Amino acid sequence: MILNMLQSIGAGVFDRIGGVGRASIMLFGALFGIPSIRKGFPLFVRQIYVVGVQSLTIIMVSGLFIGMVLALQGYTVLVDYGAEDSLGPMVGLSLLRELGPVVTGLLFAGRAGSALTAEIGLMKSTEQLSSMEMMAIDPLRRVIAPRFWAGLFCMPLLAIIFSTIGILGGHLVGVEWLGIDGGNFWSIMQSKVDLVDDVFNGVIKSIVFAIVVTWISLYKGYNAVPTADGISKATTDTVVQASLAILGLDFVLTVFMFSS
Amino acid sequence: MPEPIPQYSVEIEQLSFSRGDRPIYTDINMRFPKGKVTAIMGPSGIGKTTLLRLIGGQIKPDSGSIVFRGHNIPTLGRKKLYQVRQDMSMLFQSGALFTDMSVFDNVAFAIREHTKLPEDIIRTMVLLKLEAVGLRGARDLMPHELSGGMARRAALARAIALDPKLIMYDEPFAGQDPISMGVIVRLIKQLNDSLGLTSIVVSHDVPEVMSIADFVYIIADQRVIGKGTPQELLDHESPLVQQFMQGLPDGPVPFHFKAEDYHCELLGGVK
Amino acid sequence: MDVPPFSKENVSLVKPRFYDSVSRNKKGCLFLGDNSVWWMRMSTRKVEIMVGLFVTLAIAAMIVLAFKVADISATGSGETYELKAKFDNIGGLKHRSAVKVGGVVIGRVSSIILDPEDYLPVVTLTLELKYSNFSETSSVSILTSGLLGEQYIGFSPGFIDETVDILQAGDYIEDTKSALVLEELIGQFLFSVGNDG
Secondary structure (H helix, E strand, O other), X not given: OHHHHHHHHHHHHHHHHHHHXXXXXXXXXXXXXXXXXXXXXXXXXXXXXXXXXXXXXXXXXXXXXXXXXXXXXXXXXXXXXXXXXXXXXXXXXHHHHHXXXXXXXXXXXXXXXXXXXXXXXXXXXXXXXXXXXXXXXXXXXXXXXXXXXXXXXHHHHHHHHHHHHHHHXXXXXXXXXXXXXHHHHHHHHHHHOOHHHHHHHHHHHHHHXXXXXXXXXXHHHHOOOOOXXXXXXXXXXXXXXXXXXXXXXXXXXXXXXXXX | XXXXXXXXXXXXXXXXXXXXXXXXXXXXXXXXXXXXXXXXXXXXXXXXXXXXXXXXXXXXXXXXXXXXXXXXXXXXXXXXXXXXXXXXXXXXXXXXXXXXXXXXXXXXXXXXXXXXXXXXXXXXXXXXXXXXXXXHHHOOOOHHHOOHHHHHHHHHHHHOOOOOOEEEEEXXXXXXXXXXXXXXXXXXXXXXXXXXXXXXXEOOOHHHHHHHOOEEEEEEOOEEEEEEOHHHHHOOOOHHHHHXXXXXXXXXXXXXXXXXXXXXXXXXXXX | OOOOXXXXXXXXXXXXXXXXXXXXXXXXXXXXXXXXXXXXXXXXXXXXXXXXXXXHHHHHHHHHHHXXXXXXXXXXXXXXXXXXXXXXXXXXXXXXXXXXXXXXEEEEEEEEEEOOOOOOEEEEEEEEOOOOOOEOOOEEEEEEOOOOOOEEEEEEOOOOOOOOOEOOOOOEEOEEEOOOOHHHHXXXXXXXXXXXX
């Protein structure tokens, strides 16, 4: 009984290690897999369109609303202490440091990550990947690599756009609607926000999230069981695992970046 | 006058393959003569497609050799394997057209990837291949706009895009109406003869295969149970071969899945 | 080759949506001519334009963040020099707190360490090079903006004549006033009230 339990734990561990190993090999293949600039670049651009441009709407709308809600909630608390002028740095810092990278990562996992998994899983189940292999074309290079690089390229840009729109949304609510002084809003924000400590650290966070989310999505799709059931499970796995990975990594990164 | 030594495109020797604990093949030997249509038949679920994947090097056998044009496929490194694969091509059961490209781009895909030809030459090549399968006018359709038979013909045009030496057909007749079945049967034979290809056809459609195959292997129970020209097989003495060729529901391959005795199970518990 | 050409019988297998677009394009004829190339180029073009817009938008956002939000122009990417000052107590002073002369920011606190010998905090101030003509008699004090606001360093320039030197980079400012710690003040106040009573 106990032996059986130990055995199943051991098997599970080996399974995980094997999975991480396979995923690493795939990542390696994708990283160094761009065959040539001439052939790779158009594929890369097309994937930026699929992964980045098509996620833009949801990112911008979410950014706007989150910025506005932050300003509204922050105002009701800060006004009690007569500190409503600090609304600017509050909205700016929370967006740049945390909400920008994290929410973008979560939305990206739901919007682009799940689509990537489903697309690649379907290509696998309809034997498109196999037939590519038989045509002597490595699907890791032709299919996985452009998507990986596009994901890595797009997510920091999306996070920057998200934060900027969020700050503008906060300005809209705080200054235009609640009547905080516009000059104070910007100048106090400027004195509190540092380009390197806050903006760049946020971008670094989103790069890390981009690697993780894209990697998980592609691996789940590439290793999906090629049935309708398998693909639906892979898609769910992508969203769940990518979201958890983002939140966990965010804590670790925050400890390293902002706790000193 | 000495008989000319038969030339073989693919030679399989002492091949064993198992999936998990379940053996698929044990020590089978097969040879596929150059320039001929060779058919592999057998009941479903015995791994005929697996055999094609083994030849293509997508999976590795437990033991044995698969020699294609002097290369032993299982021992090849990645790079060499990809090089060798440019000489072979495979028509998948579903067609496996790339769903995000038009028919034209599907056929042009391999040419664009493997050569640096200018676009107008590629266009000529693609149109030639499409003409061969009768789909020149359908070049701008997307795969989801094609019927099943047309999709398979488009996939066939893609398979011959780079003039391979060997072409493998995985169940090319499955799920086709009689007209498109007839078209595909004729195409396989024509392409084989006009392009000097070696064709391997995996199928269980006996009459169609018999009409085009030069040589037939029948696989069951992890081994080759019958081989020869279609005529030889029709006169084969093995009851298993006869059951398969004539499509009898019961025989050496039982109608019933392995189960307890019928009466015992229905009257379970009652002595 | 006697393969049947693409004929009307085969066309009936094509979905009607496509049929429409074809007959509109080429007067009922199924052959699209060079349209395949045109279609591809058009679509690639659209994709490229959209990607270009996306990247431009991201760059614009980055510029907004850099200049409007973080304001790199004011926090001085220009040349700087450092001065040091030793305090008894720095209160709530932090890394990146402002250094002000008459309310104008001239630099920031770049590090706070404890002197290993006398255990007093040493604050390093990074000041803009254009404000470099301060004399040795200058003084710094830790002040609070408002009652509950953040703390900053108030820099009072000293007088300049022949007898005093100008502060050089790395010099210590001798005249320092520590932060007022509210708890200590209250303690002192209570103590004096107790003495009176």
